[in-house]
Amino acid sequence: MNKLIPLLFFCFALNAQQIKHDPANYTLQAYLANEEINLDAEANEMVWQRAQKVGDFWQKFPTSDRKSDAKTEVRVAYDDKFLYFFIEAYDSTNNYIAPSLKRDQSLREQDGITVVLDPVNKQANGFGFGCTPNNVQSEYQYANGFNELSFAWDNKWFSEAKRLKDRYVIEMAIPFKTLRYNASNTIWGVNIIRSDRKNNEFSTWTNIPVQFTGIDLGYMGELHFEGKLTQQKGNVSIIPYVAANVSSDKQNDLQSTTKVNAGLDAKIAVSPSLNLDLTVNPDFSQVEVDQQVTNLTRFSIFFPERRTFFLENSDIFSEFAAPPFRPFFSRRIGLDENAQPIPILFGARLSGNLTEKTRIGVMNMQTAAKDDFAAQNYTAASVHQRFGSRSVIKGYFLNRDATGEVAEAGLSSLDKYGRNLGGELNLIDKAGVNQFWAGYHHSFKEGLNTENNFYQFGAGHFGKIFEGFIDVAKFGKNYYADQGFINRIETYAQTGFSYNLPDTTIRAGFTQMYNENNLSFRPKDKKLVLIQLGQSNYVVWFADGSLSDRAHSVLANLRFRNTSGLYMEYLVNHDNLRYYFPLPQNKPLKPGTYDYGNLTINYTGDTRKNFILNGGVVLGTYYNAQLRQYNLSLLMRKQPYVNMTLSAQFNDLIFPEEFGRTKLWLVGPRVEATFSNKLFWTTFLQFNTQVNNFNINSRIQYRYGPMSDFFLVYSDNYFTDTFSNKNRALIFKWNYWLSL
Secondary structure, eight states: OTTHHHHHHHHHHHSOOOOOOOGGGSEEEEEEOSSOOOOSSOOOSHHHHHSOOBOOOEEEESOSSSBOSSOEEEEEEEOSSEEEEEEEEEOTTOOOOOOOOOSSOOGGGSOEEEEEEETTOSSSEEEEEEEOTTOOEEEEEEETTEEEEETTOOOOOEEEEEEOSSEEEEEEEEEGGGSOOOTTOOEEEEEEEEEEGGGTEEEESSOOOTTSOTTOGGGOEEEEESSOOOOOOOOEEEEEEEEEEEEEETTTTEEEEEEEEEEEEEEEEEETTEEEEEEESOOOTTSOOOOOOOOOSSSOOOOOOOOHHHHTTTHHHHOSSOTTOBSOOGGGSSBOTTSOBOOEEEEEEEEEESSSSEEEEEEEEEEOOBTTBOEEEEEEEEEEEEETTTEEEEEEEEEEEEEHHHHHHOOOHHHHEEEEEEEEEEEEOTTSOEEEEEEEEEEEBTTBOSSOEEEEEEEEEEOSSEEEEEEEEEEOTTOOOTTSBOOOOOEEESSTTOTTSOEEEOOOOEEEEEEEEEEEEOOOOSSEEEEEEEEEEEEEEETTSOEEEEEEEEEEEEEETTSOEEEEEEEEEEEEEOSOEEOTTSOEEOSEEEEEEEEEEEEEOOTTSSEEEEEEEEEEEETTEEEEEEEEEEEEEETTTEEEEEEEEEEEEEOOTTTOEEEEEEEEEEEEEEOSSSEEEEEEEEEETTTTEEEEEEEEEEEEETTEEEEEEEEEEEOTTTOOEEEEEEEEEEEOOEEO
8 A cells, every 4th residue: 555655646747737628718609590490401591591600629539639530510599499409520431330220329339419418507417419310319417427327318309310422410409398497597508529430539529638528517618599598387298108918927836917007207397407207106117127247246236227217317316425335226116136126106206406506306205015025115315515616515315114014014123214314525626637525324223323324535536647546435234225235245154065055144344445546548549549557456344453355456458449449457356254155056165265366358349340249258266266257249230220249158167176166157149120210129138047047038119209109028037957937928018208
């Protein structure tokens, strides 16, 4: 650790100067249209003739220190209902990367344009509207400091695209009532992102440092409206659905059943920047299944949330602590530990901007009882207060109460209720380069009044050349997060080496430290665009101060102009096991000290091609075993209509003679067909010997109207060792988006 400190100071000094950004240097004028604009990707209206063209984009990737060679021109207009963008992206090839015609696909994998808007213009949160040369739309929400896009934010907007010999043209019409804004504010934040995927280049209207995302709200320009804006009223949408399913459960000897279900969602604009979402008897049967992984660790795996109701504005609730620890994790609501649904009766969420710098979120969900699970009521409330350019102070309160007959019949003191209270301070400089964070989190359970908290603090520098941070967290053994995720709960066999005995979970306090440092070099080379060298340190101590485990790694990452890459990492581990650890499909491992390590080599192919080969190996040791892991992924496609992927992972664990040998297969073929911008078919097969399950999931989606869909889903599960059927289901779902 002492050797690390001088290295950090050296890297701070080495870091190149940062881009000094002034939004006033990037001004885009929105012109008032006095005539109806026909959305046809042609600039025939008078407003387009007089509108100022803005271009001269900066390169964003692979470097951000020069102007882009790709010419892009943008014009903006508006009337009392719509905000219009007319964008011309010049390209003499008329040849574009377009893997799919399915909406809500990231521009990182295809050519296209994204308009990023910050109507409040306080760098807190924004909206993105993307469109490809094939007129495939995507829209998303984004909160500054929260690096994940939420494509779950669905709203109606309109676009038209036209491909010409020397360019493609995109004309957008974004309804004002879709956005959260105040009519008195006539200066918005704005940026335009262009993806030129075949040249592996991203460009932006404003100059954004290469280490930040193109949607960073701290590097926006200004959108100036020519006149006053009209405040929109009556923004209410109702989305009813009807669903039916036929299912069988042979694993539990249950008869085939047929069920019909109905419910609705509603979106109500309470104010120009605050939205109320309601749901009654929601149904998520059309949501794509989790992508399975082989888990060779002692701890739980974090699977992302996929249900749309919980994804919109999710950062308000979930952006506390640091992965893999989260006080709030929405998958704890309406799903059991095996990701099987628990019925949700109703719910409500109020979220958005209370003031220009204050974001709030309040959510309440009621679930029904299922088998041995009592009905539950969940409440989550959070407030984020921004100050300075990017800094924020925020807090949350969470409550879970067991309700209904099962709860009244008698639950353990730990199961009756669970409450959490916490707060965090994030200090970020104007450029977003230097950051400090600290937080305190407390849980409330009947009879547990000590060691029921955890705190966390850290700091980081995220420059163009050097990126590094250190994070420290300390957990008390009685800290519970009934609506959250904490992965370090160990399991051990009760006695001896009998794998068939029930496992027991224990709770133990711990302190952990994670440190990561990376140096990034971007050569001015036609083939190599990034050289990244890094190292990381992860150390965990037991509550008594003795060492639990530690891991140290060094890595090298090479990225090439043709989008291919080579990644190498060497990892060493030291584990002090105090309890028996159930090995994958084997006898439990004895307590003791284990030193092991491995070398990882991964190759990723040219993502622009119609035939893409990715592969990798992990060679070394795993506790007392020899480890050989092989990964292979093969993608074949006919753009933009068909994508076929075959991915496979094989783990070969060779233990000492008394343990034997364990072979784990994870095979996942996937086929996606997009027949048009409205009709999609996806089939996903997952063969996982670790969990003894072979899953087939096939889904047809027909978008018959704006944001209105018909789904037909088939799901089937088998044992991998006998191929006998566990269960299967056929699901039909119809919904309709009604704007009032």
